[in-house]
Amino acid sequence: MGELVDRVDEQDRVLGVVDRGEAIKHHWLHRVATIVCRDEEGRVLVHRRAADMSRFPGQYNFMIGGGAEAGESYEEAAARELTEELGVRAPVQFAFKYLCRGEISPYWLGVHDAVISTDITPDPDEISWHAWVTEDELREMARRPTFVADSVEALDRYLT
Template identity: 35%
Template sequence: MRDIVNTDDEVIGQAEKGEIEEKGLISRVAFVMLHNGRGELLLHQRAATKRAYPLYWSGAAAGHVDAGESYEEAAHRELREELGIETKCRQVGKFYSEADREMVGVFLGSYDGPIKIEEAEVARVEHFSLERLSQEREAMQVTSFVDRSLPMVAEALKVTQDSA
């Protein structure tokens, strides 16, 4: 069961996944970007078997927010499920994706340790500097979430690096 929200991110009800898709309702998603000690972003290529965006590059982890769950709780749950990790992360922004009918909370965390990918969800992971990502972006298939979140993440990274 997921919370249904309006475009102001106010909860207006709950529904199951099938009903949300069938009726075009708006649900919430937590989208997590991780950077390492060198400031490189960890992106994952979605599994070929994924219904939405197969083999597209996405953030470190992402997933729907369950009914009554906060964006932050969902972000941490997705990091555990998809990468097998625990790390602090903070929300750096939020946007509404009309195309996906989702309100997306964007999180940024720091992580340098080992990861264990969930093969049903993730084909591979790779680190990208912002410079490399800028150079290779046009040749890559990336989710709209990556495109929409990068300005927020880049600004938060700049602030983090300036204060270090």
């Protein structure tokens, strides 16, 4: 069995524990925690997903993150993902969540903020390229077809 996640309902209440692959396959709602990373100058981290990722390979995104493990809060998942994907620890602050209908499958998306004040060491299995960009540069990048479609709505919500 793969990654275990909480299957949740339309109100984000836990229904049970399922394999994340099965949740995606059957379009069962589950939780995903993400982090918008900024540097001390306020720039946003943008990255390109590794080419062999199972979801959105080689596409660009402004959020770091992944599935919240069974029993894990959004904040706990965000902090774990930050360490796993960027090799850093930093306080994460919950910003908002919403029911994302998703290109591949629907899920509850919890978005967090973190200020990164140290060098990052991206996991090459997850991230093939990264850069710190201004919000204007980020808006421009998000208009390109190589940007993860699910994150475009999240960006609109995040910047308003």
